[in-house]
Amino acid sequence: MFRAAIAIILPLFSLSAFAQSDKLVDKLASDIEADVISWRHHLHEYPELSNREYKTAEYVARFLRSLDLDVQTGVAKTGVVAVLDSGKPGPVVALRADMDGLPVPEQNDLPWRSEQRGEYNGNEVPVMHACGHDTHMAMLMGAASVLTSMKDKLHGKVKFIFQPAEEGAPAGEKGGAEVMVEEGVLKNPDVDVIFGLHISANNDIGTVSYNSGGTMAAVDPFKIVIHGKQAHGAYPWKSVDPITTAAQMIMSLQTIVSRELKIIDDAAVVTIGSIHGGNRSNIIPNEVEMVGTIRTLNHAAREHVYEAMARKVKGIADSMGATAELTLPLDYNYPITYNDPALTAKMIPTVERTAGKDKTILAKPVTGAEDFSFYQEKVPGLFMWLGGKPLDVAVEDSPAHHTPEFYVDDAGMKLGVKVLTNLTLDYMDAHND
Structure with missing residues (x-):
């Protein structure tokens, strides 16, 4: 009888505690919403x-x-990391936002539209927040404000990560989450779990979308250089033709996905994005260069594509009397953005309670890909x-x-502040040993 009474009372108490916390979070998020919008407008304009x-940081x-x-700057060049210490034992929860814009000319008629210019790979270009990173920063600033005001309800520490170069570092540089991890952003204090949000121009305001396991693909750029034998175009039998070799290679590489992967389980992409070879209609060149990208959503598929790429490139080159060099990965690669299934199952009820089931x-x-994967x-x-x-x-x-x-509405950000805040609070409460 006593055990049954406890089983009934605890859920009721839990629901009551959630309701009180949610009410406070909603009020604090509402109080700061105008500031969040103002921050977003400033960040978008500049x-x-x-x-x-630099100025963003x-x-x-x-x-x-x-x-x-406690604020640290200059992480991975321009990153900013801040720690909120509750003064009580508990887990370390990290929340991440990215900071960089893109070399895109804004065409929106907004009072806070961007007119900024920057340098990209040696060229002057227009700059725009064309992927919503301005909203990510503003929402994380809002969550930092709300959580700081709720410090007495926290157990453990919160690490706020403002990351540069999510879109990729300039040529010849490294950047982004990979470098932040290398420089110890998940250490001192050691992070137990990390949460991140990405605004979507294709999903309705008020919604949160998720997936368990592989959520965004691994990215593996590659380059293939085929070496043949040059000849006059009128005498192809005197050549080892790298162009026809490349053609066979391109078609064969597509069969990795269509014939070697179990596509109902292992969605993947092999794309050739660029091919260069020759300079005249009547000369068979001695070399062709191709570059492309591989996208995979689980580790087994990624390993298989790596093996199959090498096998097919060598086999086709050999069959044509040519030689080929495969560089994989080419200059960078991102792991799979992988939502830990146990963590996802544990935290989605928080999201459902915040946004609505x-x-x-x-x-x-x-x-598509995200370098949030390096943290994961x-x-x-x-x-x-x-x-x-x-x-x-x-x-x-x-x-x-x-x-x-590209455009996303300011009205979507309040929910983002609440989701980041409630994920932190609920995770801490569940791990308050």
């Missing part, structure tokens, strides 16, 4: 390119210091999509990410 986020660091947080959507994985290689992580599309805009009319017309 974007900076990857590894060049100053702006973010100044705000974090105003909260009396009908607004929390199990989505299919995508073959080291600690369990959960990465989700936050809706930013106005409800009165049809999906087909919503501009795509990385385009001059």
Whole structure:
């Protein structure tokens, strides 16, 4: 009888505690919403390119210091990291936002549109937050403010990570999450879990989308150089033709996905994005160069594609009397953005409670990539999509990410602040040993 009474009382108490906490989080997020919007507008108007986020970092660091947080700057060149210490034992929860803009000319008619210019690989280019990183920073600043004001309810520490160069470092440089991890961003204090949100111009405001396991693809760029024998185009029998070799290679590489992977389980992409060889209609060249990208959503598929690429490139080159060099990966690669299944199952109820069960959507994985994956290689992580599309805009009319017309509505950010805050609070409460 006594055991049964406890079983009934504890859930009721838990629900009551959640309700009180949610009410406070909602009030604090509402109180700061105008500031979050203001921060977003400023950051949008003054974007900076990857590894060049100097003024952005100053702006973010100044705000974090105003909260009396322990702030570190210059991480991975321009990154900013702040720690909120509750003074009580508990886990270390990391929250991450990316900071860089893109070399894209903004075409939106906004009072806070970007007119900024920057240098990209030696050329002067327009700069725009064409992927929503301005909203990511503003939402994380909002979550930092709310969590700081709720410090007495925390158990453990919160690490706020503002990361540069998610879009990729300039040629000849390294950057982004990979470098932040190398420089110890998940250490001192050691991070137990990490959460991240990405705004989506294709998902309705008020929604949160997620997937368990492989969520965004690993990225593995590659280069193939085929060496043949040059000859006059009228006498092809005197050549070892790298162009026909390349043609056979391109078609064969597509069979890795269509014939070697169990595609109902192992979605993957092998794309040749560029091919160069020859300079005249009547000369068979001695060399062809191809570059491309591989996208995979699980480790077994990734390993298989690596093996199959090497096998096919060598085999086809040998069969044509040519030689070939495969460079894989080429200059960078991203792991799979992998949402830890146990963590996802544990935390999705928090998201459902915050956004609403009908607004929390199990989505299919995508073959785009995110360097949030470097954190998830080291600690369990959960990465989700936050809706930013106005409800009165049809999906087909919503501009795509990385385009001059890209737009997400300010109204979506309050939910992002609440989700980041509640994930932190609930994780800490569940691990308050």
